[in-house]
Amino acid sequence: MDRWIPPRTPGTARFDRPMGRRRPPAELVDALVAGDRRALAQALSAVEQGGAEAREIGRLAHAHGGTAYTVGVTGAPGAGKSTLTNALLGVLRDDGVEVAVLAIDPSSPFTGGAILGDRVRMQDHALDAGVFIRSMATRGHLGGLSLAAPQAIRVLDAAGKPWVLVETVGVGQVEVEIAGKADTTMVVVNPGWGDAVQANKAGLLEIADVFVINKADRPGAAETERDLVNMLEMSDLGSWTPPIVKTVAAAGEGTAELWSAIGAHRAHIEASGELAGRREARLAEELRTIVARLLEAKAYEATGTPEVDRLRAEIAARRLDPYEAADQIIAAL
Numbered sequence: 001m002d003r004w005i006p007p008r009t010p011g012t013a014r015f016d017r018p019m020g021r022r023r024p025p026a027e028l029v030d031a032l033v034a035g036d037r038r039a040l041a042q043a044l045s046a047v048e049q050g051g052a053e054a055r056e057i058g059r060l061a062h063a064h065g066g067t068a069y070t071v072g073v074t075g076a077p078g079a080g081k082s083t084l085t086n087a088l089l090g091v092l093r094d095d096g097v098e099v100a101v102l103a104i105d106p107s108s109p110f111t112g113g114a115i116l117g118d119r120v121r122m123q124d125h126a127l128d129a130g131v132f133i134r135s136m137a138t139r140g141h142l143g144g145l146s147l148a149a150p151q152a153i154r155v156l157d158a159a160g161k162p163w164v165l166v167e168t169v170g171v172g173q174v175e176v177e178i179a180g181k182a183d184t185t186m187v188v189v190n191p192g193w194g195d196a197v198q199a200n201k202a203g204l205l206e207i208a209d210v211f212v213i214n215k216a217d218r219p220g221a222a223e224t225e226r227d228l229v230n231m232l233e234m235s236d237l238g239s240w241t242p243p244i245v246k247t248v249a250a251a252g253e254g255t256a257e258l259w260s261a262i263g264a265h266r267a268h269i270e271a272s273g274e275l276a277g278r279r280e281a282r283l284a285e286e287l288r289t290i291v292a293r294l295l296e297a298k299a300y301e302a303t304g305t306p307e308v309d310r311l312r313a314e315i316a317a318r319r320l321d322p323y324e325a326a327d328q329i330i331a332a333l
Helices: 025-033 037-049 052-062 081-094 117-121 145-158 173-180 193-201 221-233 255-272 274-302 306-316 322-332
Strands: 069-075 099-104 131-136 163-168 184-189 210-213 244-246
Touching: 025 037, 025 052, 025 145, 037 052, 037 131, 037 145, 052 145, 069 081, 069 173, 081 099, 081 163, 081 255, 099 145, 131 145, 145 163, 145 274, 163 173, 184 255, 210 221, 210 255, 221 244, 244 255, 255 274, 274 322, 306 322
Parallel strands: 069 163, 069 184, 099 131, 099 163, 184 210, 210 244
Antiparallel strands: none
């Protein structure tokens, strides 16, 4: 049975546009810059899917950005990142701060879309016009999340969101890389030595600007804080020592202190010039990744040619080694 769709007033944008059809990239970007939330959602969907449309949206959005401050939220699964983000949203909104949340979720094995657990846990702010929450999965984007996430942040920046919280689902390499490329990176652990060891092994100590011991009302919080302090003392921290903030996100405890710690780190890197350096490094890394992915795609296209078949035969006959053959393929590109 078809789903009943209520009639719309003729002359409205949604009535005149076929259902399920996105606006052209230029129209989308103009609309999201003007504050159109539906255009913003459509642009993010295009970016998530990748392709020429995503590239055009990213190109057009780039000129409108440069003001959003990004906070990465990462840590072991089950650490309470979504609950903590939800509580932190309350503090930001009490201060009148508009904020966007980009929740990096695993891809659904059935649809390729994002599993929406994070958005379910943030329903306290679902009707708040000052909060925009989006879950994101890899889908078909060339380069996966490592390229889709920066593009999505760029779109949110162009939409005028002054703060963007990027929450990752776990501590895999991609998630750590994404969170670590934020302006301020927040690492969430729970009481217990295991989480501290996991944080150390995952390389989270290297990217953390602020540590959060969430669920700090549980036994072992003091020991976890001691372990983190010891690990930090053995690290080369530079001019900033990551503060350790205890929170009980489910009860909203400690989130005001966390917001203050984030603000202190922002003030530090702005005053020292490190913020500009971080952003330049991020853009340089993104450029390298884009070039590498495009060359990789071209290389895969080239491997189906008769010339490559000849090179394979030469390698099999031991008249050519794989590196020399690869050099010839690259030269042909």
